[in-house]
Amino acid sequence: MDYEAYTSPSTELAIDLANIDPSEPAAIDAFLAAHHEWLAPRTRLTLRPAEREEIAAVAAMIRAVAAATDEESVIERLNxxxxxxxxxxxxxxxxxxxxxxxxxxxxxxxxxxxxxxxVGITLLVTAHGWKRLGICSAGDCQDVYVDTSRNQTRRFCSGTCSSRSSVAAYRARQRERPGGAQPPPWLG
Ligand SMILES: [Zn+2]
Ligand SMILES: [Zn+2]
Structure with a gap:
């Protein structure tokens, strides 16, 4: 199943926006500068503080759609x-x-x-289902991602977060054993 089937450029823009740190005004300015090709020529790129707050609010709303755990909440948050x-x-x-x-x-x-x-997020959800958006389960990540797995069972934003989490889970299991922690063979 390829990523392309589930995303359009505007969906990717929405995911990128949801993954900025909204408490950082500089991150919002950097996001806009990095994605200026999405804006019409002559659009003012220097944001006012109130505009930064509005963009941070939109980022939080995309994240809220991804965090929703049932279809009714997704509908409400998308609307x-x-x-x-x-x-x-x-x-x-x-x-x-x-x-x-x-x-x-x-x-x-x-x-x-x-x-x-x-519109990008709405088209994704209406075409592919409300479970397609998720928030990474890795403790220190929290990134929003699009789940392209066939059974919609993905829990991590990337292979990196997935393998980091399985190593962490392995270590936690080892610590619970009476003998204490042993490094897994692949970590030597
Ligand atoms: Zn265009
Ligand atoms: Zn992640």
Whole structure:
């Protein structure tokens, strides 16, 4: 099952946004600078403090959709996110390929970003099910991810977090044994 089947560029934008540290104003500015190609030319990239707060709120709302544990909560949280967006969809070929823009080009950065990620996440969930979004179970990670496994049983954002967690679980089991910790053979 390939990742492509479950994600569109706007979904990836939404996941990237959910994974910034919203308490860091610099992280929000860096996110916008790194993803400026998503915004119409001449969009103001220098954010005001209130705009940073709005972007942090949107990041938290995407995370809340991923954290929801039942379909009703997902619907409620998605609708809250959509209510903050201002969709004006239209087809364009400005970069040589046909694609949809969801927001007005003249909207400010917050409106363009909010609208694009709200629609991106909504399309993912409505096409592939509400369980496709998750939050990594590794204790020190907490990243939002898209679950591309066939049975929707993934618990970690990446192979790295998955193997780190199984090593940690192995060590915890070893500590509980009377003989104390023995390194697993593959750690020598
Ligand atoms: Zn475009
Ligand atoms: Zn992780």
């Amino acid at each position: 809250a996110l959509l209510a903050k967006s201002s969709p004006h969809p239209r087809v364009t070929n400005h970069d040589g390929r046909l694609h949809v823009h969801y927001s007005r080009d003249r909207a400010n950065a917050v409106e363009q970003l909010t609208t694009t990620v709200a």
